Amino acid sequence: MSRDVFGENYESSELGRVKESYSAQANDSEIKEWGQDGGVATAILASLLEEDYIDGAIITESGNEPWNPVSKVALNREEVIKGAGTIYSLGSPLLSSEEAVEKYGLENIAVVGTPCQMRAFRRMKTGNKQFRRVGSRIKLLIGLFCTESFPYSDLRRIVEEELETNIEKVEKMDIDKGKFIVYTDEGEKEGMPVSSLKKYAFPHCHVCHDFSAELADISVGSVGAPLGHSAVLLRTSIGVEAFDFLLEREVIRASPLENVEPGAGLIEKLSSNKRGDAREEIEERKENEQSIPPYAK
Ligand SMILES: Cc1cc2nc3c(=O)[nH]c(=O)nc-3n(C[C@H](O)[C@H](O)[C@H](O)COP(=O)(O)OP(=O)(O)OC[C@H]3O[C@@H](n4cnc5c(N)ncnc54)[C@H](O)[C@@H]3O)c2cc1C
Ligand code: SF4
Known part of the structure; x- marks a missing residue:
């Protein structure tokens, strides 16, 4: 495409x-x-x-x-x-x-x-x-x-079960320096490594190269x-x-x-x-x- x-094709460049x-x-x-x-x-x-x-x-x-x-x-x-x-x-x-x-x-x-x-x-x-x-x-x-x-149900699971945070209180989600972090009105919650979230991602994300x-x-x-x-x-x-x-x-x-x-x-x-x-x-x-x-x- x-x-x-x-x-032109640009396959040789990492960034396209x-x-x-x-x-x-x-x-x-x-x-x-x-x-x-x-x-x-x-x-x-x-x-x-x-x-x-x-x-x-x-x-x-x-x-x-x-x-x-x-x-x-x-x-x-x-x-x-x-x-x-x-x-x-x-x-x-x-x-x-x-x-x-x-x-x-x-x-x-x-x-x-x-x-x-x-x-x-x-x-x-x-x-x-x-x-x-x-x-x-x-x-x-x-x-x-x-x-x-992530499918919505899994995003909820990550926030509520893995990070033990009420999703209704979350003001921002971010990925920074390899960590998935949520911010609530009480500030930054301890994040978790993005590598441990792979199992929750949509299956098609695992074969996505872009x-x-x-x-x-x-x-x-x-x-x-x-x-x-x-x-x-x-x-x-x-x-x-x-x-x-x-x-x-x-x-x-x-x-x-x-x-x-x-x-x-x-x-x-x-x-x-x-x-x-x-x-x-x-x-x-x-x-x-x-x-x-x-x-x-
Ligand atoms: C699923 C996802 C994964 C991402 N992963 C990375 C990453 O690994 N590394 C990285 O550097 N950046 C990643 N980003 C991009 C990053 O989070 C910011 O969106 C980007 O830097 C733009 O920031 P901004 O302040 O200019 O955007 P803003 O000015 O805040 O605007 C963001 C725009 O994105 C739209 N948007 C929000 N969520 C979605 C969504 N799910 N689908 C489509 N549009 C949406 C909003 O409506 C808004 O118009 C990701 C974004 C998404 C949606
Ligand atoms: S661009 Fe790729 S990794 Fe991102 S949501 Fe789509 S399929 Fe998943």
């Missing part, structure tokens, strides 16, 4: 195709407060909506149950900010994109999502006529770095950037155009990723590890004649 998106890379942070204090890292994903969406560059955004936020992800169409800054922060499970942004077109008649939509969701949206943009009906309205894809995610959302226009993650900042990889012309638009308006401040620690090297390392783990799992599944999703073959 890289040829359809970028006009990258035109420019930054460590960045939102300038808006409200967005910085609610954002997961530098609040960059939210700042991009809020500002592009205000400037009519897009007319809607597909985001994922907590639904009726705490930390149970629900994707939705956000039409203004307030709705986008309400969705800031990371939920370590999966929503259904594809359904929301249908709604954005069918119910709201939107023409220029931005989507935030995991690498697997970026792949699905790229298929919608490059697939047959039926897919392109919605896909042609998707203007900007913002992909999040991703190691793994850490840095290689098919997005803009990829955003915490790894690679200093605390409170987001690492940003601009992959396509539209990604560069949107980011420049925000830099000019001082919505975001950014320094080249090569000027900060730990920088792109750590993103490359985690990408390479994820690819290696996926390859091993695929080989094991082949030997045991277990199913392998088509995208992983």
